[in-house]
Amino acid sequence: MEISAALTRKQELARRNWGRWGGDxxxxxxxxxxxAEITAAASLVRLGEALPLAQELDRKTPTPPRRPAPAHFMHRDGGDYLRSGDPPPRAQFSDDSMLLALHTATHVDALAHVWHGEELYNGFSRETVTSTGAHRCGAETLGPIVGRGILLDVATALGADVLPVDHAVRVEDLERCLELAKLELHPADIVLIRTGWWSACAASESTFAREPGPNLDTACWLAEQDIAAVGSDNFALEVLPSGFDEFVFPVxxxxxxxxGMPIFEGLALDDLAQRSIYEFMFVAAPLPIVGGTASPLNPLAVI
Structure with missing residues (x-):
């Protein structure tokens, strides 16, 4: 779809869900x-396995240049007891902390993360996002996320281990995935798109500047399906660069x-793809970070 047509379609979807569940x-x-959706998702569990969909977190976790890398600090370890010179007590313990940018590794974007003009989702003022945090639509408002998860393995569907850096995932790509998996997309589904990008590409500054992913037209189509959330195994979900001069992240x-649709980023989807698991119970519990614009996650595919 041409840029002008995609922008027109976006305008038609603007404020799609504002007020749908109330003004607050x-x-x-x-x-x-x-x-009903949670109960239906639970009926998909057959094997009794829970597969983690998150990257591991440590000092080497790939991080965009403009954000601090994770930093892990030990406050107490076995050496503290040795250095004291005293006989160690029967019960010894270790203690540590982690400094983590919230939009790092596997995480969910809260609705306060992006706005344009004077308003964020549901008409809340941009002035509600201040130096003390997001006073509307922060991470603490997301709550538990449980529903039918759908893996759309675009890379495999197109015969690739990883999509080319300039590949804009199209609607027909997603429809091809559904056809191969013999599934239909339903309202309230949680859609996970596999590009192969994160696991295949070395972490470098260019990794965060360019990536394959859904374009604006595809995002419009997903919104029209009335799904609950969408995510991918790349840095920012959408194809980068976007192809639009006026905004960097149109999706x-x-x-x-x-x-008002939350976005999952940095997912680990290779295990699901290797096992050809395309439908599952998706479970994620964002940390209730008051005023946070995102939350780290360890989402699960329960099969």
């Missing part, structure tokens, strides 16, 4: 995940701000 709503499309703007 801060959860957006996660409201679609009610008791973020559409999903987070216009539609």
């Amino acid at each position: 709503d801060e959860r957006g499309t996660l409201n679609l995940l009610g008791p 973020h703007e559409l999903l987070l701000r216009d539609c």
Whole structure:
């Protein structure tokens, strides 16, 4: 789709869900995940396995240049007892801390993360996001995320281990994935898109500047399916560069701000793909970081 047509489609979806769940709503499309959806997702569990979908966190975790890398500090270890010169007590313990940028590794973007003009999701003022945190649509408002997860393995569907850096994932790519998996997309689904990018590409500054991913037209299509959330195994979900001069992250703007749809980034999806698991119970519990614009995650595919 041409840029002008994609922008027109985006405008038609603008404010799609504003007021849908009330004027004070801060959860957006996660409201679609009610008791019926959770119960249906639980019925997908057959093997009794929980597969983690998160990257490991340490000082070597790939991090964009503008964000600090994770830093892990030990406050107490076995050496502290030796240095004291006293006989060690029967019960000894270790203690540590981690400094972590919230938009690092596997995480979920809260709805306060992106806005344009004067408003973020649901018409809340941009002035609600201050140096003390997001006073609307912060990470603490997301709550548990449980529903039917769908893996759309675009890389494998297109016969690749990893998509080319300039590949914009198209609607027909996602439809091809659904066809190969013999599945249909339903409202309230949680869609995970595999590009192969994160596991295949070395972490470098260019990794965070260019990547394959859904373009704006594809994001519009996903929003029209009324899904609950979307994520991918790359840095920023969407194809980079976006191809738009006026904004760098049009997919973020559409999903987070216009539609109230949380975004998962940095997912580890290779295990699911290698086992050809395309439908599962998805479980994630964002940390209730008051005023946070994102939360680290260890999401699970329960099969």
